[in-house]
Amino acid sequence: MNELTHTASIPRAFFALLRRDLLLAFRRRTELLYPLMFLLVVVSLFPLGIGPGPALLARIAPGVLWIAALLATVISLDSLFRSDFEDGTLEQYLISGHPLTLIALAKTLAHWLVAGLPLVLLSPLLAIWMNLPTRAMGVMVATLALATPILSLIGAIGVGLTVSLRRGGQLLSLLVFPLYVPVLIIATGGIMAAVDDLPYQAFLGLLLAGLITSLTLAPFATAAALKISLS
Amino acid sequence: MSSKQNIKPRKNALVLFFHKMGSPPWFFAFAGKLIPWLWAVFAGLAAWGLYLGLFRAPPDYLQGESFRIMYIHVPAAWMSMLIYGLMAVMGFIALVWRVRVMEILAMSSAPVGAAFTLAALITGSLWGRPTWGTYWVWDARLTSELVLLFLYLGVMGLYSAHDEPRKAARAACLLALVGLVNLPIIHFSVKWWNTLHQDSSIGITGSHIHISMLWPLLIMTVATKFYYAANLLTRARVMLLQQDLRKGWIRDAVKLNDDSGLNQGITQ
Numbered sequence: 001m002n003e004l005t006h007t008a009s010i011p012r013a014f015f016a017l018l019r020r021d022l023l024l025a026f027r028r029r030t031e032l033l034y035p036l037m038f039l040l041v042v043v044s045l046f047p048l049g050i051g052p053g054p055a056l057l058a059r060i061a062p063g064v065l066w067i068a069a070l071l072a073t074v075i076s077l078d079s080l081f082r083s084d085f086e087d088g089t090l091e092q093y094l095i096s097g098h099p100l101t102l103i104a105l106a107k108t109l110a111h112w113l114v115a116g117l118p119l120v121l122l123s124p125l126l127a128i129w130m131n132l133p134t135r136a137m138g139v140m141v142a143t144l145a146l147a148t149p150i151l152s153l154i155g156a157i158g159v160g161l162t163v164s165l166r167r168g169g170q171l172l173s174l175l176v177f178p179l180y181v182p183v184l185i186i187a188t189g190g191i192m193a194a195v196d197d198l199p200y201q202a203f204l205g206l207l208l209a210g211l212i213t214s215l216t217l218a219p220f221a222t223a224a225a226l227k228i229s230l231s
Numbered sequence: 232m233s234s235k236q237n238i239k240p241r242k243n244a245l246v247l248f249f250h251k252m253g254s255p256p257w258f259f260a261f262a263g264k265l266i267p268w269l270w271a272v273f274a275g276l277a278a279w280g281l282y283l284g285l286f287r288a289p290p291d292y293l294q295g296e297s298f299r300i301m302y303i304h305v306p307a308a309w310m311s312m313l314i315y316g317l318m319a320v321m322g323f324i325a326l327v328w329r330v331r332v333m334e335i336l337a338m339s340s341a342p343v344g345a346a347f348t349l350a351a352l353i354t355g356s357l358w359g360r361p362t363w364g365t366y367w368v369w370d371a372r373l374t375s376e377l378v379l380l381f382l383y384l385g386v387m388g389l390y391s392a393h394d395e396p397r398k399a400a401r402a403a404c405l406l407a408l409v410g411l412v413n414l415p416i417i418h419f420s421v422k423w424w425n426t427l428h429q430d431s432s433i434g435i436t437g438s439h440i441h442i443s444m445l446w447p448l449l450i451m452t453v454a455t456k457f458y459y460a461a462n463l464l465t466r467a468r469v470m471l472l473q474q475d476l477r478k479g480w481i482r483d484a485v486k487l488n489d490d491s492g493l494n495q496g497i498t499q
Contacts, residue, residue: 157409161402165392174388175406178381179413182420189424210416221409224326228401 013098014106021110031079035072035115036122042068043126054131061130062140062191066184068126069119069144070151074176076115077155078169080107081226085163094230100223108156108219116148132195139194139204143187146207153218154179160225183210253330256480259471262464269461276454284447291444297361300354302447306455308351308372311379314344314459318386319411322404332467334400335474337407338390339466343459345383352376371425375418382410396474 025032046064047057084090084107093103123144127137158176162168190203242250251257284302291298321337324330355373356366367373386403393399475481 157406161389161406162392164398168392171385171388171392174381175385178378178385178417179409181378182413182416185420185424217412221405225402225405228398228405231398231401 010098010102013096014102017103017106018110021107022113025110025114032114032118035076036118038075039068039072039119039122039126042071043129047129057131058133058195061127061132062136062188062195064130065123065126065132065140066143066188066191069123069148070177070180070184072119073115073148073151073155074173076111077152077159077176078172080111080156080159081163082159085229090163090226091230094227100226101219104156104160104222104226105219108152108222111156112149112152116152119148120144132191135197136191136194139200140191142204143190143207146204146211147183147187150183150207150210150214151180153214153222156222157218157225160222160229162229163226164229183207186210253332255332255471255475256484258332259468259481259484262468266461266464266468269457269464273454273457273461276450276457280447280450280454284444284451288444288447289441294362297358298444300358302451304351304354304358305448306451307347307354308376309452310455310459311344311348311351311376314340314347315379315382315407315414316411318344319404319407322407325404326401326408331397334397334404335467335470336463337404338400339463339470340459341383341386341390341403341407342466343462345380345387347455347459348376348380348383352380369425371422374425375421378417378421379414382407382414386410 043064046060050056050060081090084093094100096103120141123141124137127140132140155172155176158172158179159168161175162172165171186203186206190200190207193200193203252261281302285299288299290296318337318340321333321340325333325337352373355376359368359373360366386407389406390399390403393402472481
């Protein structure tokens, strides 16, 4: 019935799941673009709302880019376990005999590759829109590359807790935004330090530490959350 | 065989107490006996502390009378953090050992903690008006207290979103634990963010507090602990009543003090 149960070792199960999720995402290519389009629209609203003054835009650019990235991540998170929960696949994972932690990690990684990585790649374009000084460009991309996985990992816990609710998406933002506060502070702090020609390495180091911590702890919490939601 | 198993070494009195507390009927009866005393001690201590603080303590040489808001603000802020920690510890116990009473206690803690957080924020901003000249500054303490309020709201929101109470409690307990891991990180990052972005803002009042000002604060700190205990147990009893309304032990427990009128509602 389920070939994972009988044949696959743990790494094979991990990569099989990763491949499945990526394949599913690429079969629905327009949905892939939603977070990116959302990011573009949100960022373009700021100059319209605040005014096109280059100095002001450069000043608020780190915050605007990061808040837009947070919002785009939370919007894309809702679909992380939703379809698997609704068609019962998630329950099959639970009884497959493979550790749920690993399954949660594979799905979170797939989510980041599909929703987080494109944000990182698109961010230089947005930074030009927001008139961010060129010297801070590299640091901005680095903060996004290091910290968007943290957003996916922490967000997955929230999704795991809300997946069985009918309107979990609205609650999700309340659950995860407070947990994103340190990431937002450190990432924008790093970009601002780079803008002011100050040393920024410590910020990147902290984000890396956050990434390692959340990578080791968050999948366990996600698995526990999924077990509660499936009970 | 079974008779042999029954002869166990005598349990430690404390362990026995905890085991008994895990049983809803026992907890319900015990809490019912304790609650009036807790409320009474709270009322006495609060009256004493507030009298000393509001009437007897001398006015501050710098802040005048406005410092007296400290006697509400500081205990409330302390309680807001303490209750979050306790809620997460109770949540951990509830998740690991599946103790139902602990789930109920953790979930009853959340509204009390959120209320203390809100009280600390409101009194803090009222206090900020005469001393800092504004109702709100993005001071590190105020900001982390605000994030704490959001964490409480998340726990309460998640609890009320689920239909099934036990599943709801377990989900919310897990969220409280995740929040507890994050809370120190949030606190230090906010503290650091504030020192990064603006010059050192006006700190909370001077480092030394005179003894006549300190005593009422200590009394109020103890009083808020009793308030929490009384409020928590009252809430937990109500929650147990709501969840177990159709169960036999509630009928027995409530029959004992029939004058409460609760029994009528149950039998209907």
